[in-house]
Amino acid sequence: MAEKFDAIVVGAGPSGNAAAYTLAKGGLSVLQIERGEYAGSKNVQGAILYADAVEKIIPDFRDDCPLERHIIEQRLWMLDDRSYMGTHYRSEDFNEEKPNRYTIIRAQYDKWFSKKVKEAGALVICETTVTDLLKDDKGRVIGVRTDREEGDIFADVVVLCDGVNSLLAQRAGFHAELKPEHVALAVKEMHFLPKDVIDARFNLKDEEGVVIEVAGTVTGGMVGTAFIYTNKDSLAVGIGCLVSDFKKTGQTPYSLLEKFKNHPSVKPLLEGSEVKEYAAHLIPEGGYKAIPKIWGDGWMICGDAGQFVNALHREGSNMALTTGRIAAETIIDLKKAGQPLSDANLAMYRARLNDTFVIKDLKKYKDLPEVLHENPQFFSTYPGILSKAAALWFRVDGIDKITKEKEMVQAFTKGRGIRGLLGDAWKMARAWR
Amino acid sequence: MNMIKVEDKLFQNRYRVDEGKPHIAIKNPALCRECSDKPCTTACPAACYLAEDGGSVTTSFDGCLECGTCRIICQDMSNIDWSYPRGGYGILYKFG
Structure with a gap:
C-alpha cells in the first residue's frame, strides 16, 4: 500500500467524518481510517446532536439522518439523596420545522455519516488501527503506520480525529498525556x-x-x-x-x-x-487551557483529541464537527493556493477557529474547570442546602413564614458559612465572565 | 437497593476478543505492590483490574471498554502499557 493521498483522516467520529466529507467534497483524494468494525462501533456519546453544526456540512441532513427525538424540554435537576429541585424549560416553539437539537444513537448516526463520506468520494477503510505517525528526517508528518500488513500509507497531511485519548499525537510527541x-x-x-x-x-x-x-x-x-x-x-x-x-x-x-x-x-x-x-x-473537560497545539508540519488535530468540549453546556459533538470542517476547509484553501501544508501555513486553522463559537466559548469559561475542580461544594454541599430550604418552604405545618425564612438563611450560612457563600459567588461570577 | 453487578452489565455488550493478545499490559507487576491506592482497581468501568490479597493486581481485559481511564489514573506510576486493540477487535458498540 505505497499509495499517497492528499489527506488521511484518522477516525470516523464526528470530527473525522466532518473532515473527510468536506475534503472529499472539495475534490481532494482522501483516505479515512477507522479501527472499529464500522464507523460508530467504538464511539460513545449521550447523545445530543446540534443541528446547526451538521447543517453547515450537510444542509439537508434531516432527509435521511437517523434522528431519535427533537428536544422540546430541557430539565436541570439538583439532587440530594431523597429529593430533586429542578428547572424545566419546555416550549412549543421547539416543535419547529427544522428543530435545533435532537437525541441520536451514535452507532447509527456515525454509520449514516460514514455513508455520506463514501458517497462524497473518500476511501473509507475500517477494522484498521493506526499505530504511529510517519515522519521524514525533518520531523514533518508524511503518513501513517497501520496494523495491516505493509500498512504504511502516505499523504500531504494527516488529520488526527482519533478521539479523547489522542494517542497518536502523544506518541509523536506533539502533546503530553491527559491530566486526571x-x-x-x-x-x-x-x-x-x-x-x-x-x-x-x-x-x-x-x-x-x-x-x-x-x-x-x-x-x-x-x-x-x-x-x-x-x-x-x-x-x-x-x-x-x-x-x-x-x-x-x-x-x-x-x-x-x-x-x-x-x-x-x-x-x-x-x-x-x-x-x-x-x-x-x-x-x-479541561477547557480552553487544556487545548494543545492542534497543527504542525503535515498534521492537524480535531474534535475530542484537541480537547474541544464545553463541559458546562454539554457541547462537544458540535465542536468536533466544526473543528473537522474548518481543518478541511483550511487544507482545501491552501491546496488551491498551491501552498505547502506546513506548520506556518496550517496555523490558519487555529486562527479561523479563534473566530468561531468553539474558541470563543471555551475562552469565556477558561477558569471554570479549575474553579469546579477545586470547589467540590458546588456538587456536594449546595444540593443538600437547597433541598432543605425547599422542604421548609413547601411544608405547611403551622410555623410562620418569618421563622421559616430565618431557618432557610441559617441553612445556607451554617452549611457553607458567610465567607464561603460570598467566596463561592465571587468565584462563580469570575469563572462565568 | 437493587445493584446490578458490573459483570452482568458487560454481559450485555458485544465484543470480538483478540484471543491471547491483550492490548493493555502492566509493565512491571512488582510496582503494583508498592502502589497503595491501586486506583485502576476501582476506577476501571469494566473492572479489568483486581486487587489481590498480598498487594498484587491481576488483570483481564476481555471486557475492556477502551476508555483510557486506567492509563491516565496510573500516571504517577506510569505502569500501564496502553494501546488500542487490533483493527476490528475489542468492544463493538451496538448503540454507543
Whole structure:
C-alpha cells in the first residue's frame, strides 16, 4: 500500500467524518481510517446532536439522518439523596420545522455519516488501527503506520480525529498525556422501553424528546453530572465524574450509576426497562487551557483529541464537527493556493477557529474547570442546602413564614458559612465572565 | 437497593476478543505492590483490574471498554502499557 493521498483522516467520529466529507467534497483524494468494525462501533456519546453544526456540512441532513427525538424540554435537576429541585424549560416553539437539537444513537448516526463520506468520494477503510505517525528526517508528518500488513500509507497531511485519548499525537510527541483533573469518565446504559411508555412518563408525543441533566449528591462528592436522554424507544442513562475525583475517592463508576438509577426520583422513570448495552467513555473537560497545539508540519488535530468540549453546556459533538470542517476547509484553501501544508501555513486553522463559537466559548469559561475542580461544594454541599430550604418552604405545618425564612438563611450560612457563600459567588461570577 | 453487578452489565455488550493478545499490559507487576491506592482497581468501568490479597493486581481485559481511564489514573506510576486493540477487535458498540 505505497499509495499517497492528499489527506488521511484518522477516525470516523464526528470530527473525522466532518473532515473527510468536506475534503472529499472539495475534490481532494482522501483516505479515512477507522479501527472499529464500522464507523460508530467504538464511539460513545449521550447523545445530543446540534443541528446547526451538521447543517453547515450537510444542509439537508434531516432527509435521511437517523434522528431519535427533537428536544422540546430541557430539565436541570439538583439532587440530594431523597429529593430533586429542578428547572424545566419546555416550549412549543421547539416543535419547529427544522428543530435545533435532537437525541441520536451514535452507532447509527456515525454509520449514516460514514455513508455520506463514501458517497462524497473518500476511501473509507475500517477494522484498521493506526499505530504511529510517519515522519521524514525533518520531523514533518508524511503518513501513517497501520496494523495491516505493509500498512504504511502516505499523504500531504494527516488529520488526527482519533478521539479523547489522542494517542497518536502523544506518541509523536506533539502533546503530553491527559491530566486526571482534565478528563471525566462517564458510564452509560441503554434502557429500552416501548415508545408509548416513554411518551407517557415524560409527557411527550410523536417525535418530541426530553433531556434531563443532573448534578448533586449522586456523584458522591465528586465533580460530575448525570443525565437521562429520551430516544424513540430507549433511554440513555449515564453519569460521569472527573478521573482525578475517582482516584481520590476510590468510588467505582458502575456503583455510581446504580446509585443514580435507584434514586427515588429516577427509578420510576426506568421501571421495567430492558438494558441492552453498558458503555464507558472519557470526556475532555479541561477547557480552553487544556487545548494543545492542534497543527504542525503535515498534521492537524480535531474534535475530542484537541480537547474541544464545553463541559458546562454539554457541547462537544458540535465542536468536533466544526473543528473537522474548518481543518478541511483550511487544507482545501491552501491546496488551491498551491501552498505547502506546513506548520506556518496550517496555523490558519487555529486562527479561523479563534473566530468561531468553539474558541470563543471555551475562552469565556477558561477558569471554570479549575474553579469546579477545586470547589467540590458546588456538587456536594449546595444540593443538600437547597433541598432543605425547599422542604421548609413547601411544608405547611403551622410555623410562620418569618421563622421559616430565618431557618432557610441559617441553612445556607451554617452549611457553607458567610465567607464561603460570598467566596463561592465571587468565584462563580469570575469563572462565568 | 437493587445493584446490578458490573459483570452482568458487560454481559450485555458485544465484543470480538483478540484471543491471547491483550492490548493493555502492566509493565512491571512488582510496582503494583508498592502502589497503595491501586486506583485502576476501582476506577476501571469494566473492572479489568483486581486487587489481590498480598498487594498484587491481576488483570483481564476481555471486557475492556477502551476508555483510557486506567492509563491516565496510573500516571504517577506510569505502569500501564496502553494501546488500542487490533483493527476490528475489542468492544463493538451496538448503540454507543
